[in-house]
Structures are given as C-alpha cells and as structure tokens.
Amino acid sequence: MAGYNTILLAIDLSDEADQVASKAVSLAKADNAQLHIIHVIEPLSFAYGGDIPMDFSRIQEELQQQAEDQLNTFCEKHSIAANKQHIVIGRPETEIHALAEDLEADVIVLGSHGRHGLALLLGSTANGVLHGANCDVLAVRVGHKE
Numbered sequence: 001m002a003g004y005n006t007i008l009l010a011i012d013l014s015d016e017a018d019q020v021a022s023k024a025v026s027l028a029k030a031d032n033a034q035l036h037i038i039h040v041i042e043p044l045s046f047a048y049g050g051d052i053p054m055d056f057s058r059i060q061e062e063l064q065q066q067a068e069d070q071l072n073t074f075c076e077k078h079s080i081a082a083n084k085q086h087i088v089i090g091r092p093e094t095e096i097h098a099l100a101e102d103l104e105a106d107v108i109v110l111g112s113h114g115r116h117g118l119a120l121l122l123g124s125t126a127n128g129v130l131h132g133a134n135c136d137v138l139a140v141r142v143g144h145k146e
C-alpha cells in the first residue's frame with residue numbers, strides 16, 4: 001500500500017487529544033508525510049441561535065484567543081510547525097472537510113469514543129467527518145474504560 005503524503009489531524013483540545021496526536025505523529029513519521037492540524041471553534045451563536053438578544057463578540061474573541069494559545073502549546077509539545085496549524089470558526093465537520101480538500105489530504109485523523117457499544121461507536125463529529133470525507137479517515141479509539 002502506498003503511504004500517505006498529507007495528513008490532517010483534527011483536534012478538539014480535550015484531554016484525549018494527545019492520544020490522537022501521537023498516532024498522527026507516528027503515521028506522519030512512518031510515511032514521511034506532511035502533518036497539518038486543525039481546531040475548529042464553534043460560534044456561540046450556533047449554541048444559542050438568534051434567540052438571546054446578546055452580543056457574544058467579546059466572549060467569542062476571548063474563546064478564540066484561548067484556543068489559539070492552547071493549540072500553540074499543544075503543537076509545541078507534538079513538534080507541529082506554526083505554518084501547519086489551522087484554527088477556524090464554524091462547524092467542525094464542515095471545516096475539517098473543507099481544509100482536507102484544500103490541502104488535498106489523503107487521510108484525516110481524529111478521535112472516537114466508543115463508549116456506548118457498536119451503534120454509537122463514533123461520536124457525532126467523528127461520524128459526520130467519516131460520512132462526508134473524500135479521503136481515508138482514521139478514527140483513533142480514545143477514552144474507553146470498559
């Protein structure tokens with residue numbers, strides 16, 4: 001099997017992200033591939049819709065700054081260069097697919113929880129990414145305690 005050239009690692013910055021990153025880093029080393037990383041920030045307006053007459057822009061900016069700081073620290077730890085880091089605002093599935101297309105990634109690496117048996121093996125983001133992807137998707141099983 002031919003190796004991968006471009007890997008896109010999707011990270012939610014949770015405690016389990018290190019496990020997912022370690023797999024992607026190993027894969028990139030083994031295949032001598034380019035490793036890109038994406039973190040998607042979901043706008044607060046997605047959570048609250050237009051129902052609450054409040055301006056979320058200040059909080060949104062702070063969340064974004066925090067996410068950028070966390071992603072930098074995370075990438076330093078895993079030796080992922082600044083020009084391979086992508087932080088975007090939107091829906092995770094949509095943005096992960098869009099960047100994978102732009103980069104012509106041949107695999108997306110993400111985490112999967114598998115907490116609730118086979119039917120719910122994949123979480124919602126993992127499921128959404130898998131279904132719309134035009135490339136391979138590697139779901140790294142994380143956080144299971146059974």
Ligand code: AMP
Nearest residue numbers: 010011012039040110111123124125126
């Ligand atoms: P979930 O399906 O929400 O349990 O998430 C599964 C995996 O999708 C996570 O382990 C990450 O690899 C990826 N993911 C979830 N949310 C995001 C996000 N906001 N940005 C980038 N990747 C994400």
